[in-house]
Amino acid sequence: MVRLILGLFAPPLLLLEISVLRGQPLSAWVLVNTVVFPVLLALSIVLHEAGHAIAARLLGLEVPRIELGQGRRLFQWRWGRTRLALNAFPSAGFTYLAADGVGGVRGRLWLTIAAGPLVTAAIWGAALHGAPPSSVGEAIFPTVAFTRGLAVTEVLAFVNGWLLVFNLVPLPTLKWLPLGKNDGARLLSVPFAPQRELDMMAISAAVAEAEELRCSGDLPGALRVLETALARSPGSWVVRNSLAIVRLQQGELAAARDLFLELLDEEPPVPALRWLIRNNLAWADFRLRREDLRGEADTHSTAAHSRFPRAPFALSTRGAVLVWLGRAAEAVPLLERAYAMNSEPVNRALNACCLVLAATSRGQHEAARLWLARARENHPASELLPEAEAAVETLARVAGGTPMRTQE
16 A cells, blocks of 8 residues: 555655755645646546547447556446446556457557557647746756646646656566556557467457456356357467456366466467466465465466566465465565555455465464455455454464464
8 A cells, every 4th residue: 555655656756856956945835736646647547548448449449448546446337338447546547458350450459559648648748838848857857837836737747748658668568467568568569469469359358248247246147258258269268267267266276277277388379478377376276275286386476476576466376375385474565565456356355365364374363353354345255255264263262362472
């Protein structure tokens, strides 16, 4: 939670630091502009994602899901065939795309990706025109405007200028995304993407629908959607991965692990997904808790976390495996970060249950009870909840009413 808050306010704090270094006098407007910053950031991200979504619909692509922000889910609703989700921290946005057919999809996908940065560039240009900076330095870091008065237009330009840089500089590996690419990297890669990667779009809508059903607890419905998709795209790597995840939630642990092992031996449609399947295999090992799988779970969860050290899915699995390995002190910060960053209540509940197991293994009764309450609040039917409840009951029984000793 603290990391997300600091990340959200890091840009205005940077402006403040530069202002101090430049010897500029500060005023109360600094505080006002700092508070305004996340509002303008959220607005800019909404418009950026709207650019992607509107272009996609105009070009005949589907938009199964738009997610705004990170952290706790605030609202979600459906608008036609699109599911919109609003999360607590407006620090990112994601637009998921799909296509009924693959004809001409390469060009349509490229234009859809380009539409987001084009909207951001238009906002940046309009803001600079509305409040022309006095120098190149002020255009990049508007410290004078930031410290001397209400600087909505200047901060809007600052936000979108840096969003544009972030979007267009082709960063090959973003550590919190499964595919690890920003818009700039994808604009360069889409013209040369293998057909297998483009074929994923034909089943993306079904996978997104199944994930929504799974997270809502409708596991039979999720299975029906995925089995229909698999009939349309036999052998689909992505659909089979989703099927294994549903089976895990149903309690078919061995069958899910076998399917993850099959997928690990195959070439994924996108190379970065290899780390995702290693993460999923480690999670299946954790759920099985067989002694002969400890080494495998450790190896694969370490690899996934090394590749994506800030991704909630990797933090969650690595933290859970560390609890299993008896290294709860290392697990807790990872699981707490995963809980803060995860949006889906079903995933937050799993993180909370793992934190219960970590707390009980360290004799921390109050912490365990707190995380157990959070797990129940997020998803009362979580598959790990019975184990977490049993761990708390066992700890209370062992304590026998005597004061608990907290291990640090």
